[in-house]
Amino acid sequence: MSQIPTLDIRRFDTDREAFVAELGAAYREWGFAGIRGHGISDAQIDRAYDVFKRFFALPDEVKRQYHVPGGGGARGYTPFGVETAKDSKHFDLKEFWHVGREIPRDSKYAADMPANLWPSEIAEFKEVAYGLFTTLDELGSRVLSALALHIGLPENYFADKTDSGNSILRPIHYPPITADDIPNVRAGAHEDINLITLLVGASAAGLEVKSRQGEWVPFTADADTIVVNIGDMLQRLTNHVYPSTTHRVVNPPGEQARQPRYSTPFFLHPNPDFVIDVLPSTITADNPKRYPEPITAQGYLEERLREIKLK
Template identity: 80%
Template sequence: MPARIPTLDIRRFTHPASPQDRQAFVDELGAAYREWGFAGIRNHGIAQSLIDDAYGVFKAFFALPEDIKKQYHVAGGGGARGYTPFGVETAKGAKHFDLKEFWHIGREIAGDSKYRDVMPPNLWPSEVDGFREKGYALYQALDELGAQVLAALALHIDLPESWFADKTDFGNSILRPIHYPPITADDIPNVRAGAHEDINLITLLVGASAAGLEVKSKQGEWVPFTSDADTIVVNIGDMLQRLTNHVYPSTTHRVVNPPGEQARQPRYSVPFFLHPNPDFMIDVLPSTVTADNPSRYPEPITAQGYLEERLREIKLK
């Protein structure tokens, strides 16, 4: 059996029993990410009622008729806001589209923000009561939790604890409620989400309603990672991998179709993709460059430039 992906108690970082315990958490979290690029986070402080309320409005939206949902699809918008229909997103290099439909909630920013040209206003479905309030409450809660995880990771690679704070405070982060419809045929070649790596700094996945997430180990094995109900799965994305010169790997993962009758059930999940501010320059951190790990990326790139490059690869642009 392959080793298990660790699940850690983040209270040891936010409310530590001692400075030594806080440092031990930083060490354990850093080790988990160096090995797996994934970890579970429990005692995260996000109320189950907030999560349940958000899932409730998301499920209500996906249950609407197709013609209503498609009114919220922004043609040419790269899926940045609103609805993306079934059969669009395709994992990089995959032959078949993913078996999912999804919605995007972005950061609420001022109309005169310097980022407005790349961070459009949110769309909110008028057909679902409470969608905006409950959806954005979850967005904010995951944004705060993500900031805590980044603070611990910064300490692990000898940066100040607050290093990420002013680089993500206007991050182009996305909350993505996903609906994987029931699978009704036994011979389809598609999987619910093809093997891929995430684009952003870190991803926080809250309350996947069914098994299916698998993580590829360094030995090439697919390791199932079904978390407990009170655990949020947090993984490294390609932007943080690039920034840290692969000290933190962005690990390949997928969502496979479950066997038998389980495949006839819908699956819902809600990842939060935490991004830096659009003009943040992704440039390899000097502290991560060593004789054994020379810089892999001599050319820096802005977060927005990198995002657009990758969205084209997965057929969202």
């Protein structure tokens, strides 16, 4: 594979065995794949981006009303210059909003999954944002079903482990680069924390994925393609059978850097009390168990949020 493959997920229903094999091979090699045929309409994606852009265009003092000090960015608004990639000298050049799962406030997960905030300045924000959350959650579940089959698990292995997952929809605004001495990355080289990430409708080039040979490979997906990558939790669960690949967002050259960039990743997480322990089927003589100690999904999340300065 000289480039990151894009696969049509409709083949999961029509050509399952071949699709599962190709998808699994893509993730073993890259930790990334493009998914098309997902059924999420351009109209839904365009409407979501319109709403998110209108929010980010609000005055700073309005947006900051939705920042929760000490909340680790779990819900609401996180301002420009807070999140910093692990081991990076520079903070990321972005501001963002977090939408989480709507759960009953008497749920056993309520302490770990705060209630959502919704900006009153944009009446349709909740409907549009949570609609996209739900759609991407369903698509992510289909991808996980295929990956489960690829490593010899039941198709529904992840279903009861993610049905109350602490997942996050994160609309991001990377402001235009207006000075020449700004570090040349909008988001520093990093791996994602969660099981899988689905990136819908990035509005500009800039995503780069680090190959096994150490080269940065640009991945600008077609408009009908959602980029789906492996996160550290799934890497740990599968004993690195599925690698969580380092990636970054770089500034485009010249005048393109003067344009804002918007993207909306969906971070699919397990239920907070899911225990991440290496799957026995992924332990072999060539790939001995890499993580002797299990950890809950919530414990792992909190550990990582401290590393990226959100907690």
